[in-house]
Amino acid sequence: MSETRTPNYAVELCLLAALATLWGASYTFIKLGIETIPPVTLIAARTIIASTVLVVILRLRGIELPRDAATWRKFAFQACLNSVIPFTLIAWAEKSVDAGLAVILNSMTPVFTFLITVLWTRHEPTPFRKMAGVIIGLSGTCVIVGMQAFQQVGQELLGQLAVVLATICYAGAAIFGRNFKGLDPMAPAAGSLISGALILIPVSLIVDQPWTLSPSIRSVGALIGLAVFSTAFAFVLYFRLIQTLGSVGATAQAYLRAPIGVAIGAYFLGERLDASAWIGLVCILIGVSLMTLPQKSPAPALKTT
Incomplete structure (x- = not known):
């Protein structure tokens, strides 16, 4: 039997903040990367580098990836939901959307995960607190995207909608990820990134002809930071936190990531949010908090004799 160790919560909370910082920084890395690297090639390189790092870590841990075709088909589908489509959409969107605004919209993943659960899979209960979180979070998204729609219909609006679509893909990936029970959590991460790289490499060669870039x-430095720190190392932290804090505790990074990502974008890119973005940020943070923070269990009733 494996020994169950009580986690040091001070250490785990520091790692949680580190994870939120790594994922919050990814939007700034993308913004810097697409200055001279087209989105598809940037994401193809991101998946190649990150998957290589994860494979090395798995080898060091003595873990082998599955070899059966059925599992790799699942890896390929997971890659489409978790990297190929959303990574590329976000990279394209940031050609017109600020990194801070992208991280705010992308922090809606728990809300869309819950909506898919309610409307489709129905594998979890739907308490009132989570429903309230969904309504508040969606209101925040509508404030951000809706204001742009009223102002003008242009690439910025399309970019915001692309980030929302990427967020829905992430939600689907979180639910589909339940199909990998029994595997070491890092195996589907590495397998899906490898599959994503195999899908994106030929697209990059055809669309961008990267040898001409x-x-x-x-941009190269941002790409390395994005792949190594915000993808590979972030996955390592995430899967550790799932084991130590549980899935609910690990998802707390969703509402830490938004303000951290906004702050990073403001500091390194000089971005400033308008009033509608701040209102939307507050609504989304409240909504995601209601959905992810653990609910207190009622105190046991005293027995009378």
Whole structure:
């Protein structure tokens, strides 16, 4: 039997903040990367580098990836939901959308996960508190996207809708990820990234012809940071936190990530949010908090003799 160790919650909370920072920084990395690297090629390189790092970590841990075709078909489908489509959509969207706004919209993943659960899979109960969180979170998204729709219909609106679509993909990936029970959690992460790279490489070769590109040092540095820190290392932290804090505790990064990502974008890119984005941020943070924070169990009733 394996020994169950009580986690050091001070350490785990620090790791949770580190994870939120790594994922919050990814939007700034993307913004810098797409300055001279087209979105598809940027994401193809991201998946190649990140999957390589994860495979090395798995080898060091003595874990082998599955070899059966059925599992790899699942990895490929997971890759479409978790990397190929959403990574590319977000990278394309950030050509017109600020990194801070992208991280706010993308923090809606728990809300869309819950909606898919209620409307389709129905594998979890639907308490009132979570329903309230969904309504508040969706209201925040509507404030952000709706204001842009009223102002003008342009690439910025399309970019915001692309981030929302990417968020829905992430929600689907979270639910489909239940199909990998029995595997070490890092195995589907590595397998899906490898599958994503195999899908994106030929697209990049056809669409962008990467051998003709001349990326800047800043974009290459951002790509390395995005792949190594915000993808590979972030996955390692995430799967550790699932084991130590549980799935509910690990999802707390969803509402830590938004303000951290906004702050990083403001500091390094000089971005400033307008009033509707701030209102939307507050609504989304409240909504995600209601959905992810654990509910207190009622105190046991005293027995009378």
